[in-house]
Amino acid sequence: MDDFVEHKMKFVDFVCFKAIIPELKSRNRDDVIAELVSALDKAGRLGNGNCEEITKAVIKREDEASTGMGKGVAVPHVKHQVVKDVVAAIGQSSTGIDFSALDKQPVYSVILIISPVDEPDKHLQAMENVFKHLQQDRFRKFLRQSREPDQIEDLLREADESPSW
């Protein structure tokens, strides 16, 4: 809450590249959330947190209001004490998932964000980054076309470097 701007967050600052799933196995919202939470856990990012409990917390938040913001993307998120920094997992579904999105359309890209309980500003900065890029048609298209975790990682790193993304 110190000064002004200029503490912008980049994808590399919070996306866990080991928790990128180019083709989700799950076919429904709750399973997708569980799959992404588990990916973060396997990557060692959830400490000794309980996957099931974290998944439930994300689902509970999602039930309050869908984070399916339209344009085929959803950003399920929750604050949880297991993390000290914002951490995100990314999953893609070529078939599309029903997230009860605002535009009622299926979701193809899911970015799951777990934020620390006492750092609201960091959460906002991560969200700013996510939406800045998800706004861009080209970014969403490239994300959807990526079939390998490496491609997604490259895309995110490129987006971090070039403001035009």
Added chain:
Amino acid sequence: MQPGEDTLEKVVCEAEVQIKNADGLHMRPAMQFVDVANQFDCDVTVSNGETNVDGKSIMQMSMLAATCGTKLKIKAEGADAQQAINALQELVEGKHFDEPTPTEQGKN
């Protein structure tokens, strides 16, 4: 943005508001903002001094990263601009999105 049909008498209203709830403009408050803005016909633009966004788009509002204490400029253009500004000001500063301010949070 929909072009207004009442171009003859285009009302423009502006207000500066400050985010008062401790968690800032995260997704839930942003959605409340967009919901209120969408109750009016006027165009609503919100600026944090760096970025100008459409106050009726949840994705764009989420790009503001408006932390507690951030000042935002709301601009409404259209016949019901004044009503929109009043309602949005009340939501942000009066009700602070029905969320605790830092002082209220401290009491918990």
